[in-house]
Amino acid sequence: MAKPVVAIIGRPNVGKSTLFNRLVGGRVAIVDDTPGVTRDRLYRDTEWQNTWMTFVDTGGIDLVEEESTILGQVRLQAAIAMEEADVIVYVVDGRTGLTPEDRELALLLRRTKKPIIVCVNKTDQFVNNFNALEFYSLGFGEPIPVSSLHGMNTGDLLDAIVQALPMNEEEHREPDIIPIAVIGRPNVGKSSLVNALIGQNRTIVSEIPGTTRDAIDTPFKANGQNFVIIDTAGLWKKKKVENGTDS
Ligand code: GDP
Numbered sequence: 537m538a539k540p541v542v543a544i545i546g547r548p549n550v551g552k553s554t555l556f557n558r559l560v561g562g563r564v565a566i567v568d569d570t571p572g573v574t575r576d577r578l579y580r581d582t583e584w585q586n587t588w589m590t591f592v593d594t595g596g597i598d599l600v601e602e603e604s605t606i607l608g609q610v611r612l613q614a615a616i617a618m619e620e621a622d623v624i625v626y627v628v629d630g631r632t633g634l635t636p637e638d639r640e641l642a643l644l645l646r647r648t649k650k651p652i653i654v655c656v657n658k659t660d661q662f663v664n665n666f667n668a669l670e671f672y673s674l675g676f677g678e679p680i681p682v683s684s685l686h687g688m689n690t691g692d693l694l695d696a697i698v699q700a701l702p703m704n705e706e707e708h709r710e711p712d713i714i715p716i717a718v719i720g721r722p723n724v725g726k727s728s729l730v731n732a733l734i735g736q737n738r739t740i741v742s743e744i745p746g747t748t749r750d751a752i753d754t755p756f757k758a759n760g761q762n763f764v765i766i767d768t769a770g771l772w773k774k775k776k777v778e779n780g781t782d783s
């Protein structure tokens with residue numbers, strides 16, 4: 537599976553590049569400059585809690601003329617982040633507080649369904665009493681104060697990022713077992729087909745917890761992929777009994 541992408545976005549000068557360097561510093565494995573449209577974006581892979589992810593510093597985006605305003609840049613960054621990121625780290629400046637550009641960016645970010653972590657940078661000495669309320673008002677949950685310059689609290693930020701990754705969220709986890717239902721009216725040979733499928737060149741594996749709904753669910757493995765084959769004969773019979781009919 538491709539590494540999850542974590543985009544660092546925010547208006548200019550909030551410390552995105554400093555944070556990026558801090559987060560990937562010392563753990564850099566691959567430097568990957570993707571050519572083409574994203575010419576000036578910086579991608580680096582890093583690892584935290586045994587999880588590999590690709591950080592993107594969106595600061596170096598080459599701007600076309602009409603997008604060269606701060607607002608234009610902010611919009612462009614938001615669009616890119618929404619498109620390719622799995623998690624967005626939204627960096628604001630704890631010293632200056634929120635600006636109109638910050639709020640504009642927040643408005644755009646609100647449209648994405650992706651997890652957003654507000655990172656209050658430049659919280660150099662006052663981690664415990666920064667103006668959290670102001671940043672809470674952005675509506676993206678608990679802001680995380682850090683000092684990218686001094687490396688303060690960046691571990692907490694990385695923890696939060698890893699926790700927000702799609703693969704760590706139950707509902708987004710890719711199923712590693714593929715269920716196959718064999719359906720047809722009684723006596724067409726469903727069970728024989730199932731037996732033939734499982735019997736040939738396949739390894740029947742032990743019951744995988746939570747996958748076996750009843751005796752006719754048979755887990756097996758083929759080409760390294762787990763399947764569970766469901767012979768619906770049992771369901772059919774049960775329904776007939778419930779309805780009290782016979783056909
Ligand atoms: P970017 O435009 O968002 O990428 O911001 P930069 O990373 O280039 O940083 C802008 C300025 O903020 C630089 O002068 C940094 O040294 C400074 N800066 C970044 N992080 C911190 C921090 O945690 N504390 C302080 N005091 N300054 C910082």
Ligand code: MG
Nearest residue numbers: 552553595596
């Ligand atoms: Mg930068």
